[in-house]
Amino acid sequence: MKPNIKNIAVLTSGGDAPGMNACIRAVVRTGIYNGINMFGVLQGYQGLISNNINPMDARSVSNIIHLGGTILKTARCLEFKTDEGMALAYENMKARDIDGLVVIGGDGTFTGAKRFGEKFGIRVMGVPGTIDNDLYGSDFTLGYDTAINTVIEAIDKIRDTADSHDRLFFIEVMGRDSGCIALRSAISSGAEAVLLPEKETSLNELISMLETGASTKKTSSIVIVSEGHKDGGAYEVAKKVKERFNHYDTKVTILGHLQRGGSPSSFDRILGSRLGFAAVNELLKGNTMEMVGLRGNEVKTTSIEEALTRHTFKLESDLLEMTKVLSI
Ligand SMILES: Nc1ncnc2c1ncn2[C@@H]1O[C@H](COP(=O)(O)OP(=O)(O)OP(=O)(O)O)[C@@H](O)[C@H]1O
Numbered sequence: 472m473k474p475n476i477k478n479i480a481v482l483t484s485g486g487d488a489p490g491m492n493a494c495i496r497a498v499v500r501t502g503i504y505n506g507i508n509m510f511g512v513l514q515g516y517q518g519l520i521s522n523n524i525n526p527m528d529a530r531s532v533s534n535i536i537h538l539g540g541t542i543l544k545t546a547r548c549l550e551f552k553t554d555e556g557m558a559l560a561y562e563n564m565k566a567r568d569i570d571g572l573v574v575i576g577g578d579g580t581f582t583g584a585k586r587f588g589e590k591f592g593i594r595v596m597g598v599p600g601t602i603d604n605d606l607y608g609s610d611f612t613l614g615y616d617t618a619i620n621t622v623i624e625a626i627d628k629i630r631d632t633a634d635s636h637d638r639l640f641f642i643e644v645m646g647r648d649s650g651c652i653a654l655r656s657a658i659s660s661g662a663e664a665v666l667l668p669e670k671e672t673s674l675n676e677l678i679s680m681l682e683t684g685a686s687t688k689k690t691s692s693i694v695i696v697s698e699g700h701k702d703g704g705a706y707e708v709a710k711k712v713k714e715r716f717n718h719y720d721t722k723v724t725i726l727g728h729l730q731r732g733g734s735p736s737s738f739d740r741i742l743g744s745r746l747g748f749a750a751v752n753e754l755l756k757g758n759t760m761e762m763v764g765l766r767g768n769e770v771k772t773t774s775i776e777e778a779l780t781r782h783t784f785k786l787e788s789d790l791l792e793m794t795k796v797l798s799i
Pocket residue numbers: 484485486487516546547548549550551552553576577578579580581582583584586600601602603
């Protein structure tokens with residue numbers, strides 16, 4: 472039986488990701504279209520705790536589809552991990568009679584949503600919004616496409632300098648635990664090698680590859696280092712390599728937070744719109760504790776539990792093998 476939902480709140484949490492605004496717009500307008508009172512929570516779970524919950528109408532989300540970041544702001548909120556914090560958040564939702572919550576965020580956001588939903592019986596729907604692309608059940612997470620395009624634009628520019636000066640560049644990209652950006656940006660920028668958090672690549676292996684390149688007349692090289700790689704970030708890896716292989720003039724670039732902002736790509740605007748629309752419709756159908764995601768070209772639901780536990784599949788080892796072949 473369909474539940475009689477009257478009030479739905481939406482929040483963004485964890486790192487901001489391009490496309491979050493397109494998604495907020497879709498959530499708010501789909502709710503209003505269906506006669507639901509819509510609320511926006513500021514600063515993720517922090518706003519639930521501090522009662523920063525405001526009514527939203529169709530015009531509250533005008534002219535935002537092209538904007539990066541999130542108009543609802545976001546936060547990493549430690550208090551929400553405590554029983555006291557969750558209880559406060561629940562009281563503030565109850566006071567407004569909010570009977571459905573759409574959370575847009577990454578694995579941490581979903582972990583919080585799962586605990587919150589189970590503890591208080593809140594109806595929760597998740598939208599995968601993170602540049603890390605580290606959730607099972609959606610081929611792509613919101614923001615990943617824009618982020619990787621930002622990354623390759625930067626690497627292309629660095630390649631001009633690497634080539635002109637015959638240099639070896641170590642470029643660090645985001646992804647504390649997820650090597651998706653690193654692997655895909657290595658392929659699309661034609662990098663010589665990539666170091667990932669999920670996979671051990673020994674320095675011996677890396678150095679021998681660079682030596683082979685130098686001996687076959689490579690005049691410059693680019694190595695992508697994921698920030699979460701076990702040998703340290705790009706500075707650390709570059710230092711260790713330089714001690715044993717000094718063929719090129721070596722430089723390091725940390726791309727850092729320029730990877731997360733910026734106007735969303737068309738892909739992320741469409742994805743955000745589709746997932747936001749679907750999230751509200753799923754809540755209205757009576758579904759809860761699920762994530763809406765894109766599989767193939769269809770929007771499908773996956774339980775939040777599964778989205779969190781099965782994400783490791785994403786790093787295809789055949790792609791890593793391919794980068795080795797294509798960079799000889
Ligand atoms: N175990 C947990 N219990 C309750 N809340 C949690 C838990 N883990 C994370 N959260 C909440 O979710 C928020 C966002 O998590 P996190 O900082 O890991 O980002 P994320 O959603 O994974 O996004 P991204 O990785 O893209 O930055 C945390 O700041 C916290 O408020």
